[in-house]
Every structure is written in C-alpha cells, then in structure tokens.
Amino acid sequence: MIHHHTIYYGFFYFAILAFWSGQWFVHFLAIVYGKYKLHNRNYKNAVPRETPLPGVSILKPLMGEDKNLKENLETFFTMSYPTYELLFCIEDKDDLALPYVKELTQKYPSVDFKVFIGGSNVGVNPKVNNMYPGYLAAKYDLVLISDSGIKMREDTLMDMVDNMTQKVGLVHQIPFCCDREGFAAAFEKIFFGTFHSRIYLSADLLGINCHTGMSSLFRKPEMEKFGGLKRFGCYLAEDFFIAKAFSDNGWKLRVSSNPALQNSGICDIKNFQARLQRWTKLRIAMVPTTIILEPISECFVIGALAAWAVNVLFNWDYVVFYLIHILFWFLSDWILLQIVQNGSLPFNKFEFVIGWLLRELSGPYLFISALWNPSIKWRTRLYKLDWGGVAYELSSSEKMKQLLVSS
Template sequence: MMALALTALAAGLLLAHLVAVGLYLHRLGRKAPAKGVIGQPFVTLLRPVCGVDAFDEETLQSSFDQDYPRYEIIFCAQTSDDPVIALVNQLIARNPHVPARLLIGMDRISGNPKLNNVLKGWNAASGDWVCMTDSNLMLPPDYLATVVGSWGPATGLVSSPPVGSRPQNLGGLLECAFLNSNQALLQHAAASVGPAYAQGKTLFFNKPLLEHAGGLRELGQTLAEDAAATQITRALGREVTLTPLPFAQPIGRRSMVQVWNRQLRWSRVRRDAFPVLFAFEVLNGGVVPVAAAFGAVMLTRADPVFGLVYAAVWYLSEVFVAARAGWPSGLWAVPVLLLRDLMMMPIWLATFLRRGFDWRGTTLSPSSSALPAE
C-alpha cells in the first residue's frame, strides 16, 4: 500500500512538472502581442531608484531605449543625497529625446518604502496608464509595447516575473535557479491553466481603476504590493495578465546568505498572502518527488536504475527548458538545481519561525507594514 502511494505521488508530481515545462516551451513559440484592446496609449514608466547597484547604468538606460510611440519616464528617489541621483541626471541629459524627470522625496502612506517613494511619481503621471518597474530590471526595446499589448478585455493588471541573467558566482547561479526554472516556470504555468499572480518587478496599472479601489495606499495593506495588487484585481472582478514571456534581471554576484534571506522573505510573503497555496509549497522542487520515487523502488525491490532515470528526467527537463529559453544552463546546472531544491524544505520550515523580517534596514511585519517587491 505504501509503495503504491509513493508511486502515485512520484508519478503525479513528475507529470505536473513536465506539464509546466511543456506549457513554458509552448510560450516560447508565441509572438509578442501586437496592439491590444487599449491600442497604444500614453504611458508613464515609473522607476523607483535607491542606491547604485552594479548594473544600474544599463538597466536604467534601457528605460530610454523603448520602441514605443508615446511615453514618459519618472524616476523616484527618497533622499537628495542618494548616490543614484547623479547617475539618473546623467542619463536624462544623455537622452533628451525621451521626456524624463527625477522626483525626490517620500510620502509616508504605508510601511512599504517603495510605495512611499513612488507616490509622488504616481500623482505626477500625465496619463491614465502607469507601468511601475523596478530599477534592476533590464527592459528590452519592446518592453512597453509588450506590456501594453498584453492588456485584454478582462485584464485589471499586467505583470511579469523576472528571470535571472548574467550570474557571476555560485550564489548568482543559485538565484537564477530559483527565479527561472522554478518560480517563473511555475508562475507562467499557473497563468496558462488558471488565475495568474502578479509579481512586483512589473506592474502595469490603469490609474483610474486602481484609484477606484483605493490607490497605492490600498497596496500597502499587506506584506507586498504585488500580493495586494493580485487580491485587489480579483476583488474588482478582473484578471492579472502575465506577459507572454518574462523579462531579465542581471544578477551578478550573490552570497549564499543573500540568496537564503531573499527566498525566506518571499516565502513569508506568500504564506501570509496565499496561505492555502503556500501549504502545497512543501512539494515544490525535486526533493520530495525523487525521494518518493526511490522509496517506491526500495519497497518494491525494483532496480535502482528506475530511481536514477526518474531523477534524470526531472532535472534534465529543467536544463532543457533553460537552454531553449536562453537562461543560464548546461549539465553543470544540475548540482545547482539540486542545491536549490535541498534549500526549499528548510526555507519552507523557517517561514513559520516568525512573521516579520528586515528589509534594507527596515523591520517589516504584517501588522505594521508591507514589503516592497525587489
């Protein structure tokens, strides 16, 4: 009986994994959307900035390189002594062909520093359509056209998870393993078969629609603005729509501690925002299904090669989709994927130790503040 249960569990999880891979491979063949139901309206590209990271000049410059007819850029910084201000001013002067400005200051409307930072830009937006985009996201030239074109008849928000690119050490590779063939893959699979979930790297709003629901202040009522945006959009009877494919975030170097802390933060966000869904995350990754497969092999005294074949199919399918998608990949990635999966259960368990956490020196908790997407 136990052998049958383990076999069924292993088979079911492998099937779900391969379906997710297949759904993403199908997305790779889709073209970027042309003009959607809203045409090509004037868009405010809203980019909060804070400090200078390794790839900031490239990622912020990509704001000016959009193949989109009518848009403006509003950069938002919290303090006048932020070192990123000099870089932003240089970029604005270097690209006079695009209307752009930098606003400085912070309006405390929530415990979420990001929302407090971008409120001034939100209020200054010249039109009804606002695309809030993190400063460390690399925007391809068709970024705005793709986001705008993804808005459908039932859409209330367009979003996209990031995928990691350009890792420079083991921690960077591990971050890519979490972001790419796990999180982005699963988010897009969910969007292909059911309701989608927003991710804060890209949030494209109809400003009057969100203002009707309470505006940015309402986004600050939960641990993360993307989780709040998902809940608000559904409460309005509308859908979160994902772009056909995700956009890249250069990763560079990451320490193992940074990777752990980031994944633990977002695990706690998911637990508080979507507790029922989070309960099933204990099955995420390859550890549980591979263990179930080997358990079934041992109980039935079958050839251990069947367990090895099972593990190979699981991980090589991830390597294959990463290669097809242009993500960091290769047979060398298998040990990194194994390390990622071995971390998932401890992260899931550690999520329950406390409900608050520190983010860039700010202590955040569900009762007092919200976590800005990073």
C-alpha cells in the same frame, strides 16, 4: 476481513501518488505553455491594437546604487515605444541613484521624465511609500511599476502593451536574469528558470495568482476604483494583493512574452538566499496552505514519498524508482530553463548540475528557516506579518528581541 486502518493507509499512499502525479502535470504545463508563450512575438509584422498606441507612465522606485544601475536605467530611455514618461521616485535627496538619473536625463533630453524626492507615508511598505508621489502624478491610464534592477529590452514595453487586451487588467513579466559572470549569477538563473518558472507559468495558465511586481503593467483607472496604490501600503507583498484585486473584480491577469531581465550588480548566494527566505515568509503569511504543500513539493521530498508509496502498494524497488524520478525531474528542469533562456546558456552542464543540486537541497532548509524566524528584514527595517499578509514594522526593542532570537 479488511481492517479500516488498512483502507485508510491505502488511501494515504494513493494520495501521495496523486500529489506526485500533480507535480509532474505542473512540469508538463510549464514546458508546453512556456514554449507557446515566451519569446513568441513578432512586432515588425504586428498590427497595432490601437492607433495611436496608449501612453504609459513608468514608475521607477530607486534606492542606492550598484555597478549595473546606470546600464539598467539607460535601457528605459532607449525603448522602441512612441509615448511614455519616466517617473523616478527617490526617498532621499542624497541618494546615490540620483546622479545617474540626472546624467541620463541630460543625455536623452527628448524623453519625458519627472523626479520625485521624499516619498510619502501611506503604509508600512517602503516601496509603496516611495512610489506614491509618482503614482499620483502619472498622466497615462497605463502604469508600469519597474524595479531598479530590471534591464529592459527595446521591444518589451510594446510586448506588455500588446498583451493588455480588452479583458486584461494587469500584465506582468515572468522573473528571469541577465547573463552575468560567476556561479552566484548562474545559481540565480537556474532558480528562476526552473523552480520559479515552473510554478509561475503553470499558475498563469491555470488562472492562479502568482504575480510578482518587479515589472508589472496595470490600468490606473481600475486601480483607483480599488482605492489606489495607497490601499496596498499595508502589505509588504503589495504585488500579490494588487493582482488579487484585479482578479477579484473580473479582470484577467496575463504574463507577457518577454521575461523580466533582472540585472542587479549585487550578486552573491547569501543575499539571494535571504531574498528567497523573505519571499517564503510572505507566502506562508498570505497562503497558509504553503506550510504543508510547499515543502512536500520539492523534488527530493516528493520523490522519496512516492518511492515509499509504490514500494508499499506495488512492491516496486524504491531505490530505482527514486533515482528515475530525480533524473526525469532534472531533465525537465533543463528543458524548461532552455525555453526561458531562448538561447545558449552562459554556463556549462556541470555548473548546471551543481547549481540545480544546490537549489533542490537548500529549498527545504530555507523553508524551515523561514518558519523558525518569521520576521522579515527589508534593508534596514524589520517587519512582522499577521495572517493574511498585513504587515507592521517592529519597534527598536522588538527588533533587539528578534535579533537575539535569530542569533
């Protein structure tokens, strides 16, 4: 006679294998869709969807400087697109980014631009507060939010507008990185070209909101129907909720063909991992199922669980199974990174192995750290999140308590 607990254990092990198979399906979707979608446009022979092409208002929220800021900003003055305006949003009149803006606007006098200093106060999100005056002044129906660290290819704006078809309300770029020197730069490229691209591409194909707002084009008239940009000032992850608003109102979201090329002059592993922790804290608050699903989706964790399951169910050698699982996961990530890069990588295979191992081994640790201390540090400010993603800034006394806890 078969005991009930034996049946339950059987279902448990088969559930593990089903989830493991689902992770491989995500790999497959990302590789196939990435090959089809990314770097797959030919604008020289493309017929314009509209004549003339629609104008675009580009919001550039700026704060502080880094060694690549001027180079990044200049690419927005040299784009191959007929009609656009640049709206530079700066909180402080003494901000170090302002001289670069003045220099470039004098160098390219034919480019339409405006500068907004002082920001606003429409919520707790400092980025939304900084951008809001520029958003109100935007004169075109299409608005692009582009972070200061983004370096623009000449054809990227055309690429994004071309993807803004009749039923699409928001076009976003998959985050990636410029080629830069050093292991920290290689590590960032490996993260965005493997783990992040895998989730991002498969989610876009399946119609799941995985939007990041570092480079995002949307329809302003529709945004106004949702309450305008100020409606999203109560969230730190305003990008996720903007995309959700478009999706909930029947609009499609679409990833563009060109990845977003992040080119920040600040590049070190400690700062980057702090950024990853902040994103993890936001995901946990917005999508609570992340607490369970994300850590067991990691290569070494789900591989160990699947090896345990096949050993119990089929008496397979769990060590051999585990090693084969890791090898194929590694090769799949290498293939996907090559697709997103679309050219030779700026590092060798040994550096990829080290960077890949660091990413895979540090992922669970960063997740646990995010759970242990859920407060979010953003520049000089400290925030807490309620379930659902609504944020509030901590007072000075609360900040001190959080610092004592984290230390």
